[in-house]
Amino acid sequence: MRYTCEQDFRFGFVKSDGRNYAKEVFIDKENGYNLMASYLKKASGISSKLVELGEWALRIEGKPNASSKQSSSSISLIFNVAHQFNQFKWISDDNYFTGKTAELGEFRIYFDVHNGYSKGSDYRYSGVNVESGDIWKSKDIVIGSMHLFALEKIQSSQNYPPPNQLFLLPNKVDEDANHFSIQNIFSGSFIVKNNV
Numbered sequence: 001m002r003y004t005c006e007q008d009f010r011f012g013f014v015k016s017d018g019r020n021y022a023k024e025v026f027i028d029k030e031n032g033y034n035l036m037a038s039y040l041k042k043a044s045g046i047s048s049k050l051v052e053l054g055e056w057a058l059r060i061e062g063k064p065n066a067s068s069k070q071s072s073s074s075i076s077l078i079f080n081v082a083h084q085f086n087q088f089k090w091i092s093d094d095n096y097f098t099g100k101t102a103e104l105g106e107f108r109i110y111f112d113v114h115n116g117y118s119k120g121s122d123y124r125y126s127g128v129n130v131e132s133g134d135i136w137k138s139k140d141i142v143i144g145s146m147h148l149f150a151l152e153k154i155q156s157s158q159n160y161p162p163p164n165q166l167f168l169l170p171n172k173v174d175e176d177a178n179h180f181s182i183q184n185i186f187s188g189s190f191i192v193k194n195n196v
Helices: 138-155
Strands: 021-028 033-047 052-064 074-082 088-091 096-101 105-110 112-114 122-128 179-187 190-193
Touching: 074 138, 088 122, 122 138, 138 179, 179 190
Parallel strands: none
Antiparallel strands: 021 033, 033 052, 052 190, 074 179, 088 096, 096 105, 112 190, 122 179
């Protein structure tokens, strides 16, 4: 996993007002991709004691950069949704989560891929049950799911598949899952966004 939120990394925005919008840019020379993440808040008119509540839109755009030497390079984006209690349900046919928490009430999180530049994006997903004290270990949980899937794929094939067909989530959801992951795999340029 190349980009994870680790405490020893520096984070910053190229644009941000601190409340309603922000823009981040990641230039990955080693793997030959540029990523840009934009966030925009749409006010709901509802306020809590601390902040005005609203919906956030996210757009992630990726493009191979000039230093990319691999014409077959691909990128995988993974999003996680987790709660210590089993309060989520993944609707795979429509690519969304539904859930309810005391803090948010009822909600849905949609994953809409607008693959504006490339052909052949793929969705993968996983849902597992995690002890409440381990819910924060998303990186380990995702890598574990991908590792098990890769082992199964290697054992059932005579030749090693390419990495973009090997390191995938298994498209399985445990009945009592409380940690869900969505994986998008892209080749070339792409746009991922949610609709507000």
